[in-house]
Amino acid sequence: MTTIERAEVLLTSPGRNFVTLRITTSDGVTGLGDATLNGRELAVASYLRDHVVPLLVGRDPARIEDLWQYLFRGAYWRRGPVTMTAIAAVDVALWDVKGKVAGLPVYQLLGGRSREQVLVYTHASGESVPEMLEDADRARELGYAAIRVQAAVPGIAGTYGVKKNGRYEPADHALPQEQPWSTEAYLAFAPDYLRAAREHLGAEVHLLHDVHHRLTPLEAARFGRSVEDVGLYWMEDPTPADSQDAFRLIRQHTTTPIAVGEVLTSIWDVKDLITEQLVDYVRCSVVHAGGITHLRRIYDLAALYNVRSGSHGASDLSPVTQAAATHLATAIPNFGIQEHMGYPDLTAEVFHGGARYDGGALHVDDVPGLGVEYDDAAAARFEYSPKYLPVARRLDGSVHDW
Incomplete structure (x- = not known):
């Protein structure tokens, strides 16, 4: 044996x-x-x-x-x-x-293809609205039909989701950065820049936005209603998902689609959100939700309630996860969209092969398994170094949800 x-x-x-x-x-x-x-x-x-x-x-x-x-x-x-x-x-x-x-x-072992390619969205951001729109234009030139937009809130340094030196990587300090946050300033600013993005990009581009757990349920309900005219593909993580009851309140007040699940790790964490149809997209990832076996269970449950997949796919998940997620997304019937940020050039020196980006979608080849190989010699050149995600503090100094 x-x-x-x-x-x-x-x-x-x-x-x-x-x-x-x-x-x-x-x-x-x-x-x-x-x-x-x-x-x-x-x-x-x-x-x-x-x-x-x-x-x-x-x-x-x-x-x-x-x-x-x-x-x-x-x-x-x-x-x-x-x-x-x-x-x-x-x-x-x-x-x-x-x-x-x-x-x-792997997708053949999961039942074969349900689709020929996997629709993805990328990130566009800026320190100002014009800079954000310019970044969105770059994404569109690369073929993306779905774009997540974030702009720095004026006067609030370190606003979530904004690239530095052309790349967004929040875990880039040996100890956590402590960044200021103002919910009031965000709520006053974000709807306007989302409208600017819609006007600039047109109706044919899927527009997404990440709230990143920053709002209370009532604030999230008001925000979702205020941007209904923008026609968002989704608003992501409007409030911390620790209390699933919170999403009932949001759902009662807005028709803006909701995506949740990036920090949730099991089917029990999302069961009520799915079965009560409190969300439209479940964003659990292969790597943090128990692998292909368990994530397939989550997606199968979601399919019964018209909830679609929207897997987390930031560049802090390796090309192995990107490949696994793409194989699973290729096979399931209720796929929605998948995040795609790409990787630094150095990453390809260690991880060879995997899912390929082309024309707004990810594709997997018909090679056995996941199609990713690990280069030990290259990996040895890049030593681990401690890196932490930031901590958010409100303007009065108190810690806020990251």
Whole structure:
């Protein structure tokens, strides 16, 4: 019987920190899984190395479902981003192995194609509205038909979502930056720049906006209503999803579509949001929601309630996750859209292959497994360095939701 012979936890930083799990079977087949948790990378690396890897050696790599249940239900401590990211790394690596053994791309193992390509959106932002619109024009020239727009709130340094030196990477300091925030200033400004973006880009471009948990439920309801004329594809994370009841209030007051789930890690975290149709898009990611096996369960539940997928796909998720998400999005019937930010050029030196961007969409090739290979020699050149996400503080000095 083929068994798992080795599992390695690999850290590298080609432009940003990534944690990768590589499983090798007794037949010499390898599979890759992403284990990156932005700002908490070493916590997942330790969880894998010290607690999960010893449980894998000698087990049958073909028993993906059984291993998922073993790691989740067999443990006393369940859920949470560290645990679910570690389980996801194992799960995705095993799907990669299974595809290689079968000689099939992963999407074929999931039931085959439901679509020929995966629609994606990218980010456009600026320190001013004209700068934001100029960035949106660049995205449109690259073929994007869906664009998320963010502009810096005047007088509020460090506004969420705005690129620095042409790239948005919030985790870029050895200790967390403390950034000022004013909800009042944001609410007074954001509807106007969203209208400017709609007027500039026209009706044919899907326009998205990320509120990033910054509003109370009532503020979010007012905001959603105030931008209904903009025709947003969605407003993302209007309020923290810790209280799912909050979305009932928002839903009662606006028809602006809602997307939630980037920081949620299990089907139980989104169950009520889906079954009560309180959101329109579920944004859980392969890497933080237990892998392909568990995210497919979430999407299958969502399909019953006319909720579509909108997977998180920031560049803090490695090309392994981007490939896994694209294979899954290729197969599921209720796909909506997928985030795509691209990677620094250095990243391609370590991760070869994967999903390809072309004309506003991601595509996967018909190579066995996920189609991503890891270059150990290149990875060794890029050492891990601590990087933290910022902390938001209101103008009175109190900590606000990030």
